[in-house]
Every structure is written in structure tokens, then in C-alpha cells.
Amino acid sequence: MKTERKVLSVVVLNEDGVLSRISGLFAGRGYNIDTLTVAPVPNTNLSRLSIVTSGNTRVLEQIVKQLHKLIPTYKVIESNQFVEKEMALIKIPLNEDFNGLDAMLKAYNGTVANSGDDFIVIMVADDANRIENFLKAVKKYNPIDIVRSGSVAMDI
Amino acid sequence: MELNGSQMVIEALRRENVSVVFGYPGGAIMNVYDEVYKQNHFEHILTRHEQAAIHAADGYARCSGKVGVAFVTSGPGFTNAVTGIATAYMDSIPMVVISGQVPISMIGTDAFQEIDAVGISRPCVKHNYLVKDIKDLPRILKEAFYIARSGRPGPVHVDLPKDISAQIGKFEYPESITMQTYKPTYKGNVRQIKKAIDAIAESKRPVLYIGGGAISSGASESIQEFARITGIPAVETLMARGVMGDDNPLNFKMLGMHGSYAANMSMSEADLMISFGPRFDDRVTGKLSEFAKHAQIIHVDIDPSSIGKIVSVDFPIVGDLKNVVEAMIPLAKEKINPEKYKSWRDLLNRYNEIHPLKYEDSDTVLKPQWVIQRVGQTLGDKAFITTDVGQHQMWAAQFYPFSFPRQWVTSGGLGTMGFGLPAAMGVKRAFPDKISINFTGDGSIMMNIQELMTAVEFDMPVINIILNNQYLGMVRQWQTFFYDKRYSSTDINMQPDFVKLAESFGGVGYRVKTKEEFDKALKDAIESKKVALIDVNIDRLENVLPMVPAGGTLYNMMLEYKE
Numbered sequence: 027m028k029t030e031r032k033v034l035s036v037v038v039l040n041e042d043g044v045l046s047r048i049s050g051l052f053a054g055r056g057y058n059i060d061t062l063t064v065a066p067v068p069n070t071n072l073s074r075l076s077i078v079t080s081g082n083t084r085v086l087e088q089i090v091k092q093l094h095k096l097i098p099t100y101k102v103i104e105s106n107q108f109v110e111k112e113m114a115l116i117k118i119p120l121n122e123d124f125n126g127l128d129a130m131l132k133a134y135n136g137t138v139a140n141s142g143d144d145f146i147v148i149m150v151a152d153d154a155n156r157i158e159n160f161l162k163a164v165k166k167y168n169p170i171d172i173v174r175s176g177s178v179a180m181d182i
Numbered sequence: 183m184e185l186n187g188s189q190m191v192i193e194a195l196r197r198e199n200v201s202v203v204f205g206y207p208g209g210a211i212m213n214v215y216d217e218v219y220k221q222n223h224f225e226h227i228l229t230r231h232e233q234a235a236i237h238a239a240d241g242y243a244r245c246s247g248k249v250g251v252a253f254v255t256s257g258p259g260f261t262n263a264v265t266g267i268a269t270a271y272m273d274s275i276p277m278v279v280i281s282g283q284v285p286i287s288m289i290g291t292d293a294f295q296e297i298d299a300v301g302i303s304r305p306c307v308k309h310n311y312l313v314k315d316i317k318d319l320p321r322i323l324k325e326a327f328y329i330a331r332s333g334r335p336g337p338v339h340v341d342l343p344k345d346i347s348a349q350i351g352k353f354e355y356p357e358s359i360t361m362q363t364y365k366p367t368y369k370g371n372v373r374q375i376k377k378a379i380d381a382i383a384e385s386k387r388p389v390l391y392i393g394g395g396a397i398s399s400g401a402s403e404s405i406q407e408f409a410r411i412t413g414i415p416a417v418e419t420l421m422a423r424g425v426m427g428d429d430n431p432l433n434f435k436m437l438g439m440h441g442s443y444a445a446n447m448s449m450s451e452a453d454l455m456i457s458f459g460p461r462f463d464d465r466v467t468g469k470l471s472e473f474a475k476h477a478q479i480i481h482v483d484i485d486p487s488s489i490g491k492i493v494s495v496d497f498p499i500v501g502d503l504k505n506v507v508e509a510m511i512p513l514a515k516e517k518i519n520p521e522k523y524k525s526w527r528d529l530l531n532r533y534n535e536i537h538p539l540k541y542e543d544s545d546t547v548l549k550p551q552w553v554i555q556r557v558g559q560t561l562g563d564k565a566f567i568t569t570d571v572g573q574h575q576m577w578a579a580q581f582y583p584f585s586f587p588r589q590w591v592t593s594g595g596l597g598t599m600g601f602g603l604p605a606a607m608g609v610k611r612a613f614p615d616k617i618s619i620n621f622t623g624d625g626s627i628m629m630n631i632q633e634l635m636t637a638v639e640f641d642m643p644v645i646n647i648i649l650n651n652q653y654l655g656m657v658r659q660w661q662t663f664f665y666d667k668r669y670s671s672t673d674i675n676m677q678p679d680f681v682k683l684a685e686s687f688g689g690v691g692y693r694v695k696t697k698e699e700f701d702k703a704l705k706d707a708i709e710s711k712k713v714a715l716i717d718v719n720i721d722r723l724e725n726v727l728p729m730v731p732a733g734g735t736l737y738n739m740m741l742e743y744k745e
Contacts, residue, residue: 039363043312091486094486094487095486097329
């Protein structure tokens with residue numbers, strides 16, 4: 027069976043230990059977590075996790091069912107129609123030639139987030155695969171550090 | 183009502199109609215034990231090891247269908263309990279385990295007898311709680327019982343810090359409960375049920391594959407009725423022994439690694455498998471790609487994640503088994519003619535005649551199968567049967583004549599040696615007027631032998647029948663078959679004097695080498711109303727057969743072993 031990538035949006039009770047239940051489920055049953063982000067849902071007792079995972083059809087089906095089975099799980103959204111965005115922060119030394127960087131940032135919803143005496147930090151927010159492309163392109167500026175957020179997803 | 187945390191525990195147990203708690207005290211749970219001392223709503227049985235407390239609560243739950251309850255302390259008290267909790271989890275047994283914990287202010291400091299208990303129990307419980315605020319305790323206790331017994335049952339663990347068990351708070355115990363995030367499905371989808379019935383009506387060789395869900399949902403009578411109406415033959419998993427009743431001509435008994443020839447062939451030749459609450463365990467299916475190859479699959483289960491986990495299912499039905507089978511019965515009456523399956527039943531009966539479950543009896547040495555059959559003839563439905571794990575367990579599953587659900591109490595999924603004696607104590611507490619037999623091995627009995635003391639002290643006269651071959655017999659059997667008889671660490675002929683051992687605990691002991699001695703010992707043990715150990719010397723090299731080697735195919739059983 028073919029391995030596929032899948033984005034899940036999981037709404038859970040925002041209570042102690044809920045993240046360990048989810049990550050423990052993935053670890054214990056041998057499922058992959060490619061990325062995982064968590065934050066509270068405003069004005070509720072809930073949290074939303076965006077999980078990017080991969081596996082064959084049966085594994086992906088089991089992941090959804092096993093997530094449902096956890097007592098604090100409110101719902102598991104597995105729509106194919108997600109707006110999916112990821113953010114990356116990239117630290118670049120100031121001695122680089124920034125020729126073309128501005129145009130690249132524009133193309134990837136990017137901006138300069140901060141700067142120091144000898145570096146700047148740029149940020150971009152885009153689809154996961156476009157972030158991938160950006161990180162390839164930005165290599166020519168010899169980044170010192172790269173931090174990715176993992177995907178956040180909203181079903182539409 | 184204002185109560186302290188420990189009083190809340192007692193009061194919650196009273197409202198849940200708990201009549202017995204098994205447990206073992208210690209520093210972090212002393213507040214609770216102080217309230218245990220003052221109350222008279224339930225009996226507390228002090229085991230001699232925490233693992234046994236959990237198994238006893240488990241045995242109590244399995245035979246009665248009620249929620250088993252156990253108390254343990256923090257740290258080692260809790261870690262000792264883990265094997266018991268995992269045993270209950272694997273077999274979906276309803277249980278609430280309350281453990282003490284160090285005070286909240288000390289959590290995370292590696293305090294004396296501190297361990298991250300909820301971290302350890304998480305993968306082997308249905309749900310768990312660390313109580314951090316006295317305000318939450320009544321709700322948590324209510325939820326714990328509700329979660330344990332509803333849906334697919336399972337153990338729930340509540341970790342109670344010592345300061346919380348002393349704090350005073352308002353006690354309002356909800357009468358009923360609805361949870362925002364937990365709503366098991368009980369009623370099966372009507373359209374799916376109709377489709378399943380149509381598939382059955384079209385099938386030529388259907389078979390009922392009955393699992394442990396039939397016991398937990400109380401579906402036994404409904405399933406018997408369904409089988410009677412449709413004339414469809416049935417097979418049972420280890421966990422489902424007792425559902426159909428062994429005198430039922432439609433019951434082809436246990437399938438799987440040590441299943442009967444007819445049961446395993448029925449799966450291999452069926453064109454439709456009607457799965458009532460099993461979970462397609464590897465000990466049942468053998469090699470998956472060959473398992474029920476020609477069959478379409480109907481799977482009824484209350485746990486959606488159980489459906490499609492191991493095999494692809496053609497007709498999934500999520501719901502309570504009893505509920506679903508009852509909905510199937512009127513449709514089946516309309517659409518299914520039991521005559522249609524006569525030749526199929528005849529074929530399976532032929533298989534049974536050609537290759538029945540059998541053994542060669544001997545005049546010189548006792549055969550374990552004879553012992554089990556003999557107890558079956560003597561006690562039948564008067565006894566509950568508990569086992570430990572290994573050869574004796576399989577022989578008991580094969581040769582005891584089961585007649586009602588919950589008569590059979592065994593650790594199936596986890597396969598926990600040491601389960602039998604404490605579980606049999608739980609059985610005796612639930613049914614004091616019935617006989618509680620524990621078939622055990624000379625390996626297993628040593629794993630919780632200290633519980634003889636508990637059984638004697640609390641007057642739980644369990645009869646332990648040790649099928650003693652001076653081997654860790656099941657491992658020895660695999661070594662014989664698959665490891666060229668290299669008996670690595672399985673010869674345990676160094677043994678205590680079990681008769682003296684039983685006597686030293688205040689029980690009675692018997693050493694048995696012949697059939698006459700066995701009959702006499704069993705009769706005497708029953709009449710004595712004492713905790714008994716019957717040490718039965720059996721054929722050292724007897725094997726459990728038939729056997730489907732791990733990863734083998736069900737239609738290719740080893741029916742006998744020749745050197």
C-alpha cells in the first residue's frame with residue numbers, strides 16, 4: 027500500500043496531559059508525526075491540534091479512529107479541503123549580499139522580522155511545500171539558523 | 183455536603199454500589215485508608231501484593247459484569263499494579279483503580295515513592311486522571327465509573343495526591359452524566375444491518391465468529407437465538423468461551439492457534455464471516471493473508487477502531503453487540519432459511535468426527551486433559567473456571583464443558599501468568615456459593631503464591647489445581663517443536679512441597695498421581711471449604727494440540743506431534 031501524507035485537525039479538551047495522550051498514541055502504535063502544532067481555541071475549553079502525518083490507507087484510517095477513541099477528543103477533521111500554512115524564521119548573516127532577497131520575500135509572503143548587529147531574521151508564511159522551496163532558494167544567503175513552525179490547518 | 187477528598191472516595195463508591203475493594207495501603211494513600219477503616223459500606227480485602235489486588239478486582243469484574251475497584255499507594259504500589267491494569271485493558275475489563283500520589287507541591291521533585299503514575303498508565307488504561315483540585319474530584323470519580331463500564335469497557339486510573347485526599351470541598355455527585363467528548367454508539371446503523379442480513383441470506387457457508395465483546399455486551403442469549411433461527415454454525419475465541427454453551431450443536435468451539443480442526447476449517451472455507459465482537463487477534467488469525475480468504479466480512483463492534491484494524495471489513499456495524507443482534511433477529515427470521523446451511527453444518531460435523539479434540543489417555547501417568555474433563559464432569563456449571571497462562575490454560579479452554587457466559591475467567595490478550603489465583607479470589611467474592619476453580623501450572627502458581635494468605639484470611643476457598651509437569655510447559659513445547667529441544671530455562675523440577683506449602687498458609691494440600699487420588703482430592707477439597715492446592719503430577723511432555731504455529735495458516739494445523 028502506498029504511503030500518503032495527511033493533514034488532520036484535531037479538537038480536544040484543553041486539559042492536563044492531553045498532548046501526551048496524543049503524542050503517546052502516535053509513538054505507542056508506531057505512527058508518524060511529521061509536524062504537530064497546538065493552541066487553545068479562543069473562548070472555549072478546547073484546543074486545536076494540526077497534525078501532518080503519513081502512512082498507508084489502513085494506517086491513516088486507524089490514526090483517525092484511535093484519535094477519536096481518546097476520551098478528551100472532541101472531533102477529528104480529516105477534510106481534503108484545508109487552508110494549510112506554515113511559518114519559517116531564517117537568520118542570515120549581515121555580510122551576505124542581499125541582492126534579490128526582497129523580491130523573494132514578496133513572492134513568499136515574507137518580511138524582515140528582526141535584525142541585530144550582524145544578522146537579520148526573515149520570516150515567511152506559506153504552504154508547506156512552498157516553504158520547502160523557499161528554504162532551498164534562501165540557501166544562497168548561507169542562513170545561520172532555520173526554525174519551522176509546522177503546519178497549521180483550517181478546514182474550508 | 184462538605185467532605186474531605188478521602189471521604190469523597192468512600193461516598194462515591196457507596197453511590198456506585200461497590201461492595202468490595204481489593205487493595206494495599208501505603209504512605210500516599212493513608213488518608214483514604216483511614217476513611218476505609220471508619221466506613222461499613224464495602225468490604226476491603228487486603229491482598230499481599232498490589233498486582234494481586236488488581237487481578238482480584240479483575241476476576242470479580244469478569245465473572246459479575248460489575249466494575250472492579252482497587253486501591254494502591256504511590257510509587258512501587260502503583261508500579262506493581264501496572265501488570266494487573268494492563269491485563270484488564272487488553273481484555274476490556276471495567277475497573278477503577280485509585281492510587282495514592284505524593285502531595286501536589288512535591289510532584290516532580292523525585293520525592294519518596296513518587297513516580298509519574300499517569301504517565302505510566304496512559305498506554306494501558308481506557309482513561310486516567312491526576313486529580314489537581316479537590317473541586318474536580320466528585321466529577322472525576324463519577325466519570326471514572328461511567329467510562330469504565332460504558333462503551334468498550336476498560337480500566338480507568340485515578341491518581342490522587344495526598345494533600346487532595348485531605349482537603350475539604352463541596353461534594354455534589356452527579357446522578358447521571360453526559361460528557362462533551364465521549365459518547366459511545368450503542369445502536370447499529372439500520373441500513374448497514376439490512377445490508378448485512380442480505381449478505382447472510384445470499385451466503386452459502388456463513389460462520390459466526392464470536393469474540394469477547396459478546397461477554398461484555400451481555401449478548402449471549404441473543405446470539406444463541408440468532409444462531410438457532412439461522413442455523414449458522416459458530417466458533418468462539420478464547421475470550422468468548424461460554425457464550426454459545428458447549429452442548430449447543432451449532433457451537434464448534436474455539437478457533438485459533440489451539441482451536442479445534444472444525445472451527446479453524448470453518449473459517450478457512452467460509453464465504454461469509456459474521457464477526458460478533460472479536461478483534462482478530464494474531465493468535466486467532468494466523469497468517470493474515472490466508473485468514474478467511476474466501477469470506478466477506480461483517481464486523482459488529484462497539485469500538486470503531488476495532489473495525490478494519492487488522493482486516494478489511496465489507497460490512498462494518500458500529501454498535502452494542504446485544505443491541506445489534508436483537509435488531510438482526512426479526513430480519514433474519516424473514517429472510518434466512520436455516521435449512522439452506524444444512525450441508526455446510528454437516529461438513530463441519532464431519533470435520534469434527536474426523537479430527538475431534540483428543541488426547542491419548544494413559545494408565546501410568548495422569549493426562550492434563552483428563553483432569554480437566556474430570557472436573558468438568560464433576561462440577562460442570564457449579565463452578566467458575568479461572569486459569570493462569572500456558573498449556574493448562576489452553577487445555578482448560580479446549581476440554582472444560584462451558585455452559586454460561588462469564589463462567590470462564592482467563593487472561594487472554596496480555597497472557598499474564600500469576601493472574602489465576604487472585605482472579606479466582608475475586609470470583610469467590612462475587613459468587614460465594616459457587617465453586618471457584620483455578621487451573622494453574624507449576625510456573626504460574628508461583629507468580630502470586632503469596633495470595634494463598636489473602637484467600638485464607640478472607641475465607642475465599644479457591645481450589646487451585648496445579649497441572650504440574652515441572653516445566654514452563656508452553657515454552658517447553660515451542661522448544662520441542664521449533665528449537666530442536668534445547669530446553670533453555672524451562673525445566674523447573676526444583677519445586678516446593680506444595681502440600682506443606684498450602685498447609686503452612688492454613689489451607690489444605692494434596693499430591694496426586696492417579697485418577698483415584700485426584701477424585702478423592704477434589705471431593706475432599708470441595709467438602710473442606712478451605713483454600714486448596716491440588717498438586718497433580720501430569721505427563722511431563724504432553725503437548726497442546728492441534729496447533730497452528732505462529733504465522734501459520736488455520737487450514738494447516740499440526741494435528742499430532744511425532745518425533
